Amino acid sequence: MHLSAVHARCSGCGTCRLACAIENFGQVNPSQALLRIRGRFPAPGDYRIHLCDQCGVCADNCPEGAIQAVDGVYRVNSETCTGCLTCVDVCPHDVMFAQPHSEVPFKCVLCGECARVCPRNAIVLIDNPDQEVA
């Protein structure tokens, strides 16, 4: 299972970010969300969805080997993570998140909640990353 973004459908409402924070942290607090929506205004006037595609760049660059894939989903091991935040710097999609309440960074665990709640079908769950999104 993978997340796929259809940027042209996004209206920037942020429902996905609020749902992510509720589902993963039990908090009505979108600053904890594990994806980003960026509006590009006044020009060119559109939205870009920043999702984790489980590319593994974070794991490749972790000096402690604290990020590992389990069933295709990269997870941070809070026991071995030292909080150096190298992963935050190198993430190509800007979706490794340092949180003020934690030394350990957070990332998407592919729960799929953002896709389930998106009222625009701008984030969709697909079986493989090469799949065409209808």
Added chain:
Amino acid sequence: MMPGYAGAMLRVDLSRATVRKEPLPAPLVKQYIGGRGFVAKILYDEIEPGISPFDPANILIAATGPLTGHFLPASGKTHFGTKSPATGGYADSNMGGHFGPQLKYAGYDLLIITGRAQTPSYLLINDATVEIRPAAEYWGQGALTAEKNLKSLLGDDFQIITIGPAGENGVRFACISHDFGRQAGRTGVGAVLGSKNLKAIAVKGTGSLPVADLPAAYAKGKDAYQKVRAKPGFEGWTPEGTAGITNWTNEVGVFPTRNFQTSFSPHYQQINGRAVIERLKITDKGCYCCPTPCGKYGHARTDRGSAYVEGPEYETIALLGGNCCLQTIEEVAYANYLCDELGLDTISAGAVVSWAIECFEKGILSQDQIGRDIQFADLDTVAYLLDQIAQRKGIGDLLADGVKTAAEKIGRGSEQFAIHVKGLEWTGYESRNAPSMMLAYLTADVGAHHNRAWVLGHDVAGAWTSVHDLIAAGGDPETQPKAVVAENCVQYVIESQHTRPMFDVLGCCRLQLMELGFEAENYAELYSLITGDRKSWPQLLQVSERIWHLTRAFSAREIEDFGRRLDLPPPRFFKEPIPDGPNQGHHLSEADIHHLLTWYYKARGWDENGIPTRQTLKRVGLPDVAADFEARGFFVD
């Protein structure tokens, strides 16, 4: 503090350059719930009676509601309130976007701003850090430009409101702008910010909102999205948004045209929702958590220039495309952009410009006074006047006070067609043959605004009908029968005046209910699950009714000789038959208007002059207002 709320309010005194965080008072929450309720109560209690709207002692409030920022459809509303530069009475204006939720995540349900900064300033709120910062470099910039520049400085995570030159220069219909195209447009709230030397407010919050029963509230929120998506209007209404009603308002002859001379524009298919989608749109642009975005962001090219702009939405189409007769959607969009950048309400701006053009055509305003020839259906005319108004240059200084004051100053019959109520210009529904809608405009607490009650469905279709259903039933323009003026109009108006403003209290959008027919009871359930305060929809409406009497009381206190005389429409609406279109030949009589008002006052429990009675104020839970009125000698008995 009750769950659902951030639990605090922020008092900012710009004269003393102080900020103070206070707990949200429990009685305020209990009696008034949020948003518009907070605004009404604080304005009544804290404004020094009789002050000028531009006195530093005037208060500007930005308030959220208990549902703002929570997981439910369109929970992104912010409600601004002040003493009105447009009417001198109660003022509020509501906007979508993302500002209100961010304010709550920062820890504040409302901001109360008083005083006047010594130099141009902006307010920065970053969680607990609150600073009044210099804004000299942004002063004079357009509202969109200033937002872009502040975002560049502070970062995209900040949500920002700004004013444009119109707000800085005290134009009485200056708006507050946000998110490159959302506005709190009406009643001149932007001019009050300008009078306080406050160019902008930027807010970022990283806190969490408490919820009484989060699992149940979250499940109910998701259920609400599913139900909204299942409504026929989700697919039918959303693509064009509010612009989609342009065809219908022309088909039934209620579309403001040539300064409300008539109610049908032959070119309406050049400026309708389809034109927005096919010729302008880049993306849908949604407010916070909204599944049905009205906002259509696009790019318009005209002979005069090109611009990125959100919209135009229906009201802008009606007042600039209909009333000023701009002929193409590109021209309407470009004028929309000019208003947004200058910080002008597109509704009042369109009404003021069209009034000036009619004055010129009738020889009441001369070329010398205006500085050039002006005419309908001319983008150059509109652009010229908008700039004069925003800068208060030449004729713009007269027009910047709105049609009521301008007509009082120049006279010569121009009052006959100065289309306003109480000083606020009329919006996008010509109502000469629509008695319920006429009454809605006459009795709206801020002046001639459709936000408080929209009852055209009763007048045209004979019953409450969702907007989507009205649009879906449309066809070709059709001759309309003369409307029946009956006492039941009053009940439609009162129901709507309680229902629609309740959304401004709760802090979420009403369009899912009004446009799609999503049931109101869902909001009572969401309110109950989020706050833990179990209330039915009828119980919530009791609060809405209390607020209605309170805002009336505020205006009765603040405006000299307040009463029926200020609830009357301009003479055009009861003297001139509609000259053409589907409603040709129709108009209400002056006697009809007085009957409607008399029935309405009686149903409201107000006296013959429209002043709430002692008994009514006590019945709705306003004994303190009754005591205040007693002391001021406002009761006639």
